[in-house]
Amino acid sequence: MHQLLKTFKVALKAINKNRSRSLLTILGIIIGVGAVIMTISAGEGATKQVQDQISGLGSNLLMIYTKMEHRGGSNVRMGKPIDKRDFDILQKNAVFISKLSPIIVVGAQAIGPNGYKSTAIYGVSNEYFDVLSRELYSGDFFKEEDVKNASKVCVIGETNREELFVNLDPIGRKIRIDKIPFTVVGLLKEEGQGAMGQDQDDLIIAPYTTVQNRLHGRRRGYDMIMASALNENCISEAKIEAAELLRESHRILEGEENDFEITTQVELQEITGNITGILTILLGAIASISLLVGGIGIMNIMLVSVTERTREIGTRLAIGARESDILIQFLIEAITLSLVGGLFGVLLGVVGNQIIYKITDFYIPTAMYSILIGFGFSALVGIAFGYFPARKAAKLNPIDALRYE
Amino acid sequence: MTAKKVIETKKVSRVFKNGEIEVHALTDIDLIIVEGEFVAIMGASGSGKSTLLNILGCLDKPTSGDYYLDNVHVNMLNKNQLADIRNQKIGFIFQSYNLLSRTTALENVELPLVYDRTGRFSNSKEIARQALELVGLADRIYHRTNQLSGGEQQRVAIARALVNDPALILSDEATGNLDSKASIDVADLFVKLNNKGKTIVMITHEPEIAQFAKRMIYLRDGKVLTDEFIKNRSTKEQALLDLELTS
Numbered sequence: 001m002h003q004l005l006k007t008f009k010v011a012l013k014a015i016n017k018n019r020s021r022s023l024l025t026i027l028g029i030i031i032g033v034g035a036v037i038m039t040i041s042a043g044e045g046a047t048k049q050v051q052d053q054i055s056g057l058g059s060n061l062l063m064i065y066t067k068m069e070h071r072g073g074s075n076v077r078m079g080k081p082i083d084k085r086d087f088d089i090l091q092k093n094a095v096f097i098s099k100l101s102p103i104i105v106v107g108a109q110a111i112g113p114n115g116y117k118s119t120a121i122y123g124v125s126n127e128y129f130d131v132l133s134r135e136l137y138s139g140d141f142f143k144e145e146d147v148k149n150a151s152k153v154c155v156i157g158e159t160n161r162e163e164l165f166v167n168l169d170p171i172g173r174k175i176r177i178d179k180i181p182f183t184v185v186g187l188l189k190e191e192g193q194g195a196m197g198q199d200q201d202d203l204i205i206a207p208y209t210t211v212q213n214r215l216h217g218r219r220r221g222y223d224m225i226m227a228s229a230l231n232e233n234c235i236s237e238a239k240i241e242a243a244e245l246l247r248e249s250h251r252i253l254e255g256e257e258n259d260f261e262i263t264t265q266v267e268l269q270e271i272t273g274n275i276t277g278i279l280t281i282l283l284g285a286i287a288s289i290s291l292l293v294g295g296i297g298i299m300n301i302m303l304v305s306v307t308e309r310t311r312e313i314g315t316r317l318a319i320g321a322r323e324s325d326i327l328i329q330f331l332i333e334a335i336t337l338s339l340v341g342g343l344f345g346v347l348l349g350v351v352g353n354q355i356i357y358k359i360t361d362f363y364i365p366t367a368m369y370s371i372l373i374g375f376g377f378s379a380l381v382g383i384a385f386g387y388f389p390a391r392k393a394a395k396l397n398p399i400d401a402l403r404y405e
Numbered sequence: 406m407t408a409k410k411v412i413e414t415k416k417v418s419r420v421f422k423n424g425e426i427e428v429h430a431l432t433d434i435d436l437i438i439v440e441g442e443f444v445a446i447m448g449a450s451g452s453g454k455s456t457l458l459n460i461l462g463c464l465d466k467p468t469s470g471d472y473y474l475d476n477v478h479v480n481m482l483n484k485n486q487l488a489d490i491r492n493q494k495i496g497f498i499f500q501s502y503n504l505l506s507r508t509t510a511l512e513n514v515e516l517p518l519v520y521d522r523t524g525r526f527s528n529s530k531e532i533a534r535q536a537l538e539l540v541g542l543a544d545r546i547y548h549r550t551n552q553l554s555g556g557e558q559q560r561v562a563i564a565r566a567l568v569n570d571p572a573l574i575l576s577d578e579a580t581g582n583l584d585s586k587a588s589i590d591v592a593d594l595f596v597k598l599n600n601k602g603k604t605i606v607m608i609t610h611e612p613e614i615a616q617f618a619k620r621m622i623y624l625r626d627g628k629v630l631t632d633e634f635i636k637n638r639s640t641k642e643q644a645l646l647d648l649e650l651t652s
Contacts, residue, residue, distance in 0.1 A: 315503040320492020
């Protein structure tokens with residue numbers, strides 16, 4: 001035990017004597033560990049953000065839309081559009097659906113008292129707010145009568161408030177959309193960037209009846225119907241039921257394919273799960289490469305260091321160090337460098353994630369397993385390549401070690 | 406009363422095998438060196454003097470024959486015991502000093518005590534300081550290796566060889582890298598240590614350095630050619646005077 005303590009002191013002294021080499025080794029480990037933690041965490045963060053956003057849509061969500069096909073570079077509707085008839089049938093007959101709203105999207109220019117902006121106008125029913133569970137920052141949603149009367153009212157997102165009103169309170173004021181005045185009744189709570197990078201606050205929501213009559217150019221049909229299943233357990237029943245009702249409504253014969261599609265939130269999650277899974281694998285691959293490069297760096301510097309010190313090992317053996325004294329000394333050196341480098345690497349990773357969050361608003365929770373992988377791997381490499389060459393040197397005949405050039 | 410035997414070899418041979426070729430570096434060396442002796446080993450290169458010193462220093466083992474160091478039968482020892490023997494009974498001095506770089510004289514001299522397992526030295530710093538004082542480097546103890554001259558470095562190495570109070574000091578061409586003046590200083594230091602009772606065996610190829618010893622062994626082809634006591638031992642003053650005359 002006493003001998004071990006002495007060897008420990010010898011090892012720390014040796015690290016101190018070879019200061020620049022020790023610092024380089026530590027630096028290599030720091031960068032390796034930090035890079036791994038940051039890349040893995042970024043992948044995890046992106047996945048989690050997408051998943052959260054989709055589950056934020058409400059797990060009961062069903063989206064019903066006309067079947068689209070990709071033709072000549074653009075999406076073409078393949079069937080009869082989803083229209084008022086379909087909507088009424090679903091509203092009247094679907095027992096597994098609790099709430100539903102048509103959705104019509106048009107692009108238009110909105111002009112406010114302090115600015116203007118091209119934006120997306122969403123025509124929806126008052127039930128839309130329940131289906132999507134979006135929250136208000138101030139004011140109120142529009143009501144059923146507004147939909148019935150095709151009132152010129154709207155709820156706006158934060159991006160539009162900023163552009164159109166700047167520092168005015170928008171509630172109760174008027175904006176013009178395609179020259180038609182709308183009264184702003186509510187302001188949506190800010191949501192930030194969406195899963196795919198889109199601005200979720202750049203929209204204006206108005207009653208679909210108003211949008212259809214005034215802005216839509218009286219085209220037939222809706223872009224989509226969004227619906228909520230009664231509860232999470234009857235989503236597939238709701239999907240089957242809606243499909244049956246729509247087949248009937250669209251007069252699709254038995255054996256013929258649907259001319260519409262119904263996607264549930266669960267399915268959406270699966271699709272995006274696949275995409276983000278690929279993203280994580282990709283980032284993981286990048287992380288593995290940086291780990292490999294870092295590992296080779298550590299390996300290199302450890303090997304060189306031990307080879308360079310073969311004569312020192314010879315001297316120590318000649319004046320009476322046992323093989324085990326040498327081994328333990330180099331082991332302690334390697335462990336110390338790996339631990340110090342690893343700890344600072346973890347620090348770099350965690351702080352780096354925070355800095356990215358501060359700069360880009362992209363929240364990256366540091367994944368625990370990335371710390372374990374990064375730290376574990378570099379410690380393993382550092383210790384292995386500090387230890388094995390030292391073992392080789394310690395096993396040498398002292399004379400051969402002394403003569404080593 | 407006979408003096409205590411520090412070294413006794415009985416028919417010690419060392420054969421190096423290099424593939425098919427066998428090189429007989431040492432053949433049947435019988436040698437007794439008693440306490441308080443100061444022996445110079447000379448010989449051409451390849452005569453086996455370094456091989457002999459390595460065996461005497463427990464850095465190498467004889468192929469055949471027996472070696473007793475301070476009455477310990479070295480042939481029977483395992484690696485760890487050999488390390489301990491080197492640590493406790495031998496002080497080794499090398500031609501190229503073999504000091505730790507970027508390390509102070511004091512830390513270098515302390516090093517053998519780090520590996521001491523007997524616990525005989527309670528205050529290793531103080532003992533190391535005394536050893537440095539003995540070799541005349543009291544004012545250099547906190548100098549790093551690279552701040553010292555060759556002669557000073559070799560004296561640090563000598564202090565390191567002394568620090569564990571060994572039964573035997575072995576020197577492998579200690580003056581080989583030094584100029585004449587520094588060589589004479591080192592040889593004189595050996596004489597002083599020997600006067601204090603240290604047993605010293607040194608390899609040298611410089612006759613004027615060998616003249617400082619009490620006994621000279623001349624090796625040729627792995628065998629002892631001559632082994633005699635030196636009648637007119639050199640002194641530091643004598644050697645310095647000769648140096649002046651020849652230059």
